[in-house]
Amino acid sequence: MFRVGSRYLLSIVMVAAATGLARPAKAQSDKPAADPKSGATVTSSPQQPTDEIDPLKRQPTEKQKKQQKASLKIELSKTYKKWLNEDVIWIITDQERAAFKQLSNDEERDNFIEAFWQRRDPTPDTEENEYKEEHYRRIAYANEHFAAGIPGWKSDRGRIYIMYGPADEVESHPSGGTYQRPQEEGGGETSTYPFEQWRYRYLEGIGQEIIIEFVDSCMCGDFHMTLDRSEKDALKYTPGAGLTDYEQLGIGSKASRFQGGLEQLGSGPFSNNNTSKQFDRLEQFAKLQAPPPVKYKDLEELVTTKIITNLMPFDVRTDFVKVTGDMVLCPSPSR
Numbered sequence: 001m002f003r004v005g006s007r008y009l010l011s012i013v014m015v016a017a018a019t020g021l022a023r024p025a026k027a028q029s030d031k032p033a034a035d036p037k038s039g040a041t042v043t044s045s046p047q048q049p050t051d052e053i054d055p056l057k058r059q060p061t062e063k064q065k066k067q068q069k070a071s072l073k074i075e076l077s078k079t080y081k082k083w084l085n086e087d088v089i090w091i092i093t094d095q096e097r098a099a100f101k102q103l104s105n106d107e108e109r110d111n112f113i114e115a116f117w118q119r120r121d122p123t124p125d126t127e128e129n130e131y132k133e134e135h136y137r138r139i140a141y142a143n144e145h146f147a148a149g150i151p152g153w154k155s156d157r158g159r160i161y162i163m164y165g166p167a168d169e170v171e172s173h174p175s176g177g178t179y180q181r182p183q184e185e186g187g188g189e190t191s192t193y194p195f196e197q198w199r200y201r202y203l204e205g206i207g208q209e210i211i212i213e214f215v216d217s218c219m220c221g222d223f224h225m226t227l228d229r230s231e232k233d234a235l236k237y238t239p240g241a242g243l244t245d246y247e248q249l250g251i252g253s254k255a256s257r258f259q260g261g262l263e264q265l266g267s268g269p270f271s272n273n274n275t276s277k278q279f280d281r282l283e284q285f286a287k288l289q290a291p292p293p294v295k296y297k298d299l300e301e302l303v304t305t306k307i308i309t310n311l312m313p314f315d316v317r318t319d320f321v322k323v324t325g326d327m328v329l330c331p332s333p334s335r
Helices: 004-030 062-087 094-101 105-117 129-146 154-166 245-249 254-258 271-276 278-289
Strands: 168-175 177-180 187-192 195-201 207-215
Touching: 004 168, 062 105, 129 154, 154 195, 154 207, 207 278
Parallel strands: none
Antiparallel strands: 168 195, 177 187, 195 207
């Protein structure tokens, strides 16, 4: 029994000794190693994993894809809205605007914009579109010269300049001051607000010798297009000042200017003509609000029509003899 127990105890002692020797070795291995030359302690950092995913190559989730798609759609919609409501607002026709708003996707919008400029290209056989380049040049010029609290392209002068280009003649009174009225406006001398008169020799669809007047009645640089040529008269509401020729002679009264009508011009040698030309001025003003006509219609849709005339044939004959300017002789019907 003693022998077996001694052997058993001897085995336990040997195992304990081996365990005691292993622990210091492990502790010694955990300590930072010392540099044999400098004596400094050297620590080793844990090794970085090499299987991390590059953020640029990481696949977006479905939610991120939807957000990116929505953001892109918003940016593209802003681009098309700017093109419609700023770039071509003064030259696009009502029919073209309505057609553009009915488009359902960006590909159709891009094709529409390309066709829009092609319809107006004076030289479709070349790569350059002179009309488009001139249009954006006019926008830049208007923003530079006609801005007054609002972008230049929004102002009346900017709109007319973008639509019809530079005027053939410009009469500018940037500070107002003393002004000798022409006889068509009653004559006489007065003082005016700043104003400009643009003269175009010819505008297609409007007529010849077109004179457009812009008045800065607020003295703030905002020149607006006006129908009433008396709007520039700074003394219009001052009694006894800025009288016309007839008013100075006592033939006319300044109070008669405010008895109604399109314009409040004083009486003069040609004041009767102003009344007869009111409708002409209204017509011209209305035409200037519309976009200019498309000159080059080669790309317009072809429409096939069939017209049948003379379904019920009949003849009409009128005979008369002019006697005077107010009297004619015509045969009376007889049975």
